[in-house]
Structure formats: structure tokens, C-alpha cells
Amino acid sequence: MTKKIYLLMIAVFFYCTAxxxxxVLFVMSAAQELELKKGKTYKTGVFLSEFYLAYxxxxxxGYEVEFATPEGIKPTIDKESYHKKxxxxxxxxxTEAASFIQENEKFNxxxxxxxxxHHIWSYSGLVIPGGQGLMADLIKxxxxxxxxxxxxxxxxxxxxxxxxxxxxxxxPKVENPFTGYCVSAVTALEELFIETFVIKGKPxxxxxxxxxxxxxxxxxxxxxxGNFAIRDRELITSQNPYSSMAFGKLYLxxxxxxxxxxTPR
Numbered sequence: 001m002t003k004k005i006y007l008l009m010i011a012v013f014f015y016c017t018a019x020x021x022x023x024v025l026f027v028m029s030a031a032q033e034l035e036l037k038k039g040k041t042y043k044t045g046v047f048l049s050e051f052y053l054a055y056x057x058x059x060x061x062g063y064e065v066e067f068a069t070p071e072g073i074k075p076t077i078d079k080e081s082y083h084k085k086x087x088x089x090x091x092x093x094x095t096e097a098a099s100f101i102q103e104n105e106k107f108n109x110x111x112x113x114x115x116x117x118h119h120i121w122s123y124s125g126l127v128i129p130g131g132q133g134l135m136a137d138l139i140k141x142x143x144x145x146x147x148x149x150x151x152x153x154x155x156x157x158x159x160x161x162x163x164x165x166x167x168x169x170x171x172p173k174v175e176n177p178f179t180g181y182c183v184s185a186v187t188a189l190e191e192l193f194i195e196t197f198v199i200k201g202k203p204x205x206x207x208x209x210x211x212x213x214x215x216x217x218x219x220x221x222x223x224x225x226g227n228f229a230i231r232d233r234e235l236i237t238s239q240n241p242y243s244s245m246a247f248g249k250l251y252l253x254x255x256x257x258x259x260x261x262x263t264p265r
Contacts, residue, residue, distance in 0.1 A: 023064045024125040024255070025116065026055065027147065028075035029133030036201035044199075045076030047131035049086040049241050050161045052097040054127055057248040063124070063255065067110035070141050074108050077101060078131050080198055086241040088227070113143040120150045125255050130162025130186070130241070135205055138167055145171050152177045152234055155261075157254035159236045161247060162186050166208045169215055179216040182232040184239045185209055187221045234258075 028051070033041045055065055069075055082098070084091035101107055126147065128134065138144055144167055151158050160167065165185035168178055185208045186194075195202050205211075209219045222228025222239055229238035229246035236254055238247035 022062070023066060023123050024058050024127060025123045026051070026065055026067050027113065027116075027126065027128045027138065027144075028067055028069050028110065029131060029137050030069040030071065030073040030075055031133040031136035031138075032076045034132045034136050034199070035204055036199065037204060038201070040201040042132065042199040042201060043079070044132035044136070045078040046081075046129050046133055047086070047162065047241055048077050048081040048094075048097055048101070049088075049244065050081070050131065051075075051129035052093065052100065053088070053090060053244040054129060054159065054161065054248060054251070056093065057244075057252060058125075058127070058255070061252050061255070065106070066123075067106055068113050068116045069110045070113050070137050070143070072110055072112040074110065075101075076133055078133065081131065081241070088242055088244045090244070113141060113147070117143055117146050117150070120147070120154070120156075123151075123156065124258055125157040125159070125251070126151045127159040127251070128161065128164040128167065130160075130164045132163065132199065132203070134163060135166060135203060138164075139170055139205065141170075149175070149177055155234050155258065157234055157236060157251060157258055159238075159247065159251045160185075161238050162240050162243075163208065165212065165237045166205065168217065169205075169208075169211055171215075173215070176216065178235060180218065181235055182218045182220055182230055183212055183235065183237045184220050184222070184228060184230045184243075185212060185237060186240055187224060189224050190240055193224075 029046050034044045165183050213219045225242050227243050227246045229243050231250040236251045
């Protein structure tokens with residue numbers, strides 16, 4: 001190997017490392033409907049507050065964000081999530097968020113999940129916002145377990161918000177790297193409230209906390225509609241739309257720790 005080629009390889013390595021330290025992947029649902037029991041459906045999508053508040057905090061911390069959906073289709077937003085009660089006192093950002101999802105080029109033209117699997121090295125972290133939509137598409141997507149395992153294996157922060165921890169149920173039981181981890185997710189009482197007053201029906205997959213415990217994870221929760229998130233190693237999970245402050249703090253701490261590591265594990 002010539003000295004010139006060797007130096008070029010070193011330069012490429014450091015470029016890739018620097019890029020990874022500045023970029024976070026947001027995986028989003030593009031589903032428009034959630035199947036309910038008794039043949040009912042509910043028009044849904046990503047919960048705007050859970051997405052945009054996390055996005056805002058991460059971008060303000062100096063990171064670039066890229067988006068991906070199962071088929072590279074623009075994410076769908078749940079209309080319920082525009083209500084200011086879900087914005088944890090930051091409802092002044094609703095108009096800004098509404099403009100963002102209409103105008104942002106990357107958001108409107110996300111990458112395909114199948115392509116992302118081969119480019120994990122270029123990201124320093126992963127975030128999957130909640131909303132009922134992911135219970136229709138992401139939870140069935142074969143690329144989700146591969147993504148979660150790849151980010152976990154390299155010690156990169158994984159943020160799962162509200163309903164998104166349910167995606168841990170899609171992991172293979174034998175090779176699940178999250179077995180024994182402490183996690184949070186929407187509580188049974190919060191699910192009951194949503195089912196009764198918002199979607200007015202029962203989803204096919206419900207009682208997420210109970211199912212996480214059965215899958216070998218340690219489920220933790222705060223008070224209903226409280227600001228609660230938990231970190232266990234590289235995994236940061238939060239309970240509901242009201243948990244944006246707790247989630248943002250823990251996730252940014254994990255990102256900054258990863259960034260300062262000399263060599264990813």
C-alpha cells in the first residue's frame with residue numbers, strides 16, 4: 001500500500017467519524033390508519049409534538065437530522081397531536097412545526113429503511129417518535145430489529161418515545177440485546193384514556209408495558225400524563241407526549257457521551 005493511499009484511507013475514516021458525530025436518524029411511521037378490534041379503524045400517524053420537540057432539541061444541540069420511513073414516503077401526522085396540551089408548555093412551536101412538515105425537504109422526501117440499514121456508520125444516534133401509526137407499519141417492518149440491534153451493538157443512543165418502545169417487542173427473542181433493560185412506555189391507564197376518549201376503540205396490540213415485561217424487560221412508569229423518561233445504557237425511552245423535557249435531557253446526555261468516546265464499542 002502506498003503512503004498516498006494510506007493517508008487517503010485515514011482521511012476517509014476521520015471524515016466518516018466526524019459525520020457520524022453530527023447526524024441523528026429519525027425513523028418515522030408513514031401509516032395513515034390503525035386497525036382496531038371489531039373491524040374499526042382510526043386515522044393516525046406520528047405524534048407531532050413527540051417528533052418535533054425531540055427534533056428541535058437535537059438540532060439546537062448542533063446535530064443534523066435525517067428521516068426514514070418504510071418505503072421512503074412522507075410521514076403521516078396524527079391530527080390529535082396539534083392540541084397544545086401535548087406540547088409541555090412549548091405550544092408556541094406548533095405553527096413552526098406545521099410549517100416544517102410542509103416545507104422541509106428531508107422530511108418530505110425521507111430515505112427508505114432498507115437503504116438505511118447499510119449506512120448505520122453515518123449516524124451517531126436513532127430516534128423513533130411515538131404515535132399510533134408505528135403500531136401499523138414499523139412494528140411489522142423487518143428492518144426495525146436490524147436497526148435497533150445495529151445501533152445497540154455500536155453503543156449509539158436509541159430514543160423510543162411513548163408507543164415506540166413497543167418496537168422492542170419485534171426483536172428476536174433469542175438474540176434480543178435489550179433483555180433485562182429498564183424501559184418506559186405509555187402506561188395501561190394512559191392507553192385506556194386514549195382508547196376511550198381519542199380513538200374510541202381498542203387496538204390489536206395494547207397493554208404495551210405488560211408485554212414488555214413478558215418479553216424480559218423491566219418496565220418502569222411515572223404518574224399518568226407525567227414527565228417521565230428513563231435511560232439504561234444506550235436506550236432512552238419515555239412514557240408519553242408530556243415527557244419531552246425528561247427525554248430530551250437524557251437523550252442529549254447520551255449523544256454527548258457517545259460523541260466524546262474515542263472509539264465506539
